Amino acid sequence: MAKKTYDLLFKLLLIGDSGVGKTCVLFRFSDDAFNTTFISTIGIDFKIKTVELQGKKIKLQIWDTAGQERFHTITTSYYRGAMGIMLVYDITNAKSFENISKWLRNIDEHANEDVERMLLGNKCDMEDKRVVPKAKGEQIAREHGIRFFETSAKANINIEKAFLTLAEDILRKTPVKEPNSENVDISSGGGVTGWKSKCCS
Amino acid sequence: MNFENVINFIFIFYLVIAVTVKPCYVREEASPALAFEKDAFQLTVEDVYDISYVIGRDLLKISSTGEEVSDLQFRIVRVLEMFETLVNKYNLSLEELKMERDNLKSELDRIIKESSTGQGTQTAGPNQLVVDLKDPNRPRFTMQELKEVLQERNQLKAQLMVAQEELQLYKSGILPQAEPAMVEVDLEPPPSADHIPATTDEVKEEKTAISKLFSFRRKRE
16 A cells, blocks of 8 residues: 555535535535536535645535435535535525525534534636625624635635635644644644634635 | 907907006007017016906906806906016116116216326325326335435445545556556556546557456447
């Protein structure tokens, strides 16, 4: 077996109504590309992207779920292993925003208790078709104590920032395995980065 | 002959009765005696009346010869009444059954027509799905089967990624090339997602395990 090419493996999960752009958000992050044709995800898929945070190579395994109800039993079985969950809605689709509480309930039921959650209002490039004000997204995120970004996979707005922020939040909670001299620097650096990201969000 | 006389008498008697009492028989040009030849299940109440008429006529004939037949007469009348009731009832029931059959037939035709034109969505319950067995894209596999296929797909995808990563490392010389066989593998271009099979020339040049695998793959494709 080859030597590990990364220091940490984080498992992330994308959830939300069908058609809000979960796959596009992931595709933008992993391949820096965008495709307008809508192909509904069948059940569950994943992509890998390795990022470097605070001097650590972090391999992100990002699970992309089907939003359609008919795949519910398949997708919920992947909640348990997730360390971070991105709940995506579409700012041009009121129903997808209304369903946030339903998705949050799914997280409560199926995911680990200490999972990092994040709310994304996608398609923010389509200002003319917006039906969910940014303030409403911010409000619901505040109520549940989770981070919030408005994103656009198409216009590449806040995509990388969202993933890196979520990874940083998980990294901050990750216990240091091998205590050595380096770890002091890393943990202190993590603290500063965490504060910065909170400040910026 | 006495017998001939009797026949003639009956004939004349019948004609007289038919013309005066029952003119309808003349119109139908049928002898009431024909009712005796009919199939029991074909009998109508009219036939019973014909039979009564014929029997009554015969009784009249006997009594005219001076025999005492009044008891027999009453019994025959009683039997004929019962006969009338039975035939009547039978015909009414038969008519009812026929009507019911016709109603059901038209109902069946209507349902068949509806289901063929309207794809039968109205016949499904609230939580049921109508599956067209002729549709090649109809649902056929269970959620469990899909789950297993997706799991296997994702496992293979992960293994491919690991293999690609390792290959990249060997190629860039980061990892030591432990076995001589690995040198041959290195000769192949790293299989990326959009460049899996090597070109024909490359495969011919390098007689490695990988090249054999690739040529095998091409044959199967």
